[in-house]
Amino acid sequence: MKLTELSLRHFRNYEALDVSFGPGVNVLLGENAQGKTNLLEAIYVLALARSHRTSNDRELINWQADNAQVLGRVEKAAGTTPLELDLSKHGKRAKVNHLEQGKLSNYVGQLNVILFAPEDLALVKGSPQGRRRFMDMEFGQMSHKYLYNLTQYRAILRQRNKYLKELGTKKQSDMVLLDVLSDQLAAYGAEIVVSRLTLLNQLEQWARGIHEEISQHRETLRFKYATSLPEATLTDVDTVYQALMNQYSERREKELYQRTTLVGPHRDDLKFIVNDKDVSAFGSQGQQRTTALSVKLAEIDLMQDQTGEYPVLLLDDVLSELDDMRQTHLLTAIQDKVQTFLTTTSLSGVAQKLIHQPKILTISDGHIAVDDEV
Numbered sequence: 001m002k003l004t005e006l007s008l009r010h011f012r013n014y015e016a017l018d019v020s021f022g023p024g025v026n027v028l029l030g031e032n033a034q035g036k037t038n039l040l041e042a043i044y045v046l047a048l049a050r051s052h053r054t055s056n057d058r059e060l061i062n063w064q065a066d067n068a069q070v071l072g073r074v075e076k077a078a079g080t081t082p083l084e085l086d087l088s089k090h091g092k093r094a095k096v097n098h099l100e101q102g103k104l105s106n107y108v109g110q111l112n113v114i115l116f117a118p119e120d121l122a123l124v125k126g127s128p129q130g131r132r133r134f135m136d137m138e139f140g141q142m143s144h145k146y147l148y149n150l151t152q153y154r155a156i157l158r159q160r161n162k163y164l165k166e167l168g169t170k171k172q173s174d175m176v177l178l179d180v181l182s183d184q185l186a187a188y189g190a191e192i193v194v195s196r197l198t199l200l201n202q203l204e205q206w207a208r209g210i211h212e213e214i215s216q217h218r219e220t221l222r223f224k225y226a227t228s229l230p231e232a233t234l235t236d237v238d239t240v241y242q243a244l245m246n247q248y249s250e251r252r253e254k255e256l257y258q259r260t261t262l263v264g265p266h267r268d269d270l271k272f273i274v275n276d277k278d279v280s281a282f283g284s285q286g287q288q289r290t291t292a293l294s295v296k297l298a299e300i301d302l303m304q305d306q307t308g309e310y311p312v313l314l315l316d317d318v319l320s321e322l323d324d325m326r327q328t329h330l331l332t333a334i335q336d337k338v339q340t341f342l343t344t345t346s347l348s349g350v351a352q353k354l355i356h357q358p359k360i361l362t363i364s365d366g367h368i369a370v371d372d373e374v
């Protein structure tokens, strides 16, 4: 899929912008603090109805305005779809084909994006929370079912944790509601765990091939889903459900004491194993970067496999973080198949690695000048 046009009204430092993009590489060129990342963020927001930088939508609206608009046209094999997102202090409204969507989960998935930012290089070394977020964002875009289960799971988890906090002051008979909440949480939790295992299994196949190539066949990458559930139970939804229920009852005392839910997909993690060693603990910085890059590139293939369309790739200032060999690998892998937006403060080093002429958009103080000549 391609994002052919984008219009912004009062979004961050863009007062009014109407721009069209090329089908290949679009270079967002500019000095610091001119609006390069804001533009990538607008594309991300158009895709996911939320920002990757802030959970406060107010920050997305220009300081002088009360509301913001992000509009885009997405081209797929099946046709062109106009998307529209209105942000105001009262909330957000999302439209597909000019029709307002009651649920944001029906909106998400029209435009699929993969964002690669310097923080993603920390995917391997960073916190388990970052890896869970990675799974949820990517799988949520690919699968409506995943997004739905995740939304339900989070809502029940909030309720259950609130209830566990209140239970300290209540009587034993109140355990009935806790049992009901445990049952619902285990049902959605089991769906999430099984979807993650299935999608990770596929992602691993792609990532392994890419990692092998970048490491010149010296390294083999493997994923391991880290969970408190016994390995033997990770087979199907019913078995995982039962395993979660068992753990809730085994840990009831501890959960009541700690007043929070201690098991489930919100506590799980993903480990990356290179040549049989956990790369977050034992890998060099280079191995960790290669792993992160392989995983990101594998996502492109997985998304194509799941949705029938290649996603749009957003590269926020990552080239400067990669060495020459990894830069070449990245730019070679994306050419010809993926529409890409990359931010940079300088063209040197980028243009030579691209076979086709990129579209250059020079950004200065929330304005864009288009120049097709490199």
Ligand SMILES: Nc1ncnc2c1ncn2[C@@H]1O[C@H](COP(=O)(O)OP(=O)(O)OP(=O)(O)O)[C@@H](O)[C@H]1O
Pocket (backbone or CB within 6 Å): 011, 012, 013, 014, 030, 031, 032, 033, 034, 035, 036, 037, 038, 039, 058, 059, 060, 061, 062, 063, 064, 343, 345
């Ligand atoms: N809500 C807002 N309203 C108006 N301006 C904003 C808003 N939010 C951020 N800005 C401005 O946007 C600019 C930052 O833009 P952006 O983050 O896109 O920088 P960049 O071009 O990617 O730079 P760098 O290369 O340093 O990352 C800053 O000047 C900031 O003051």
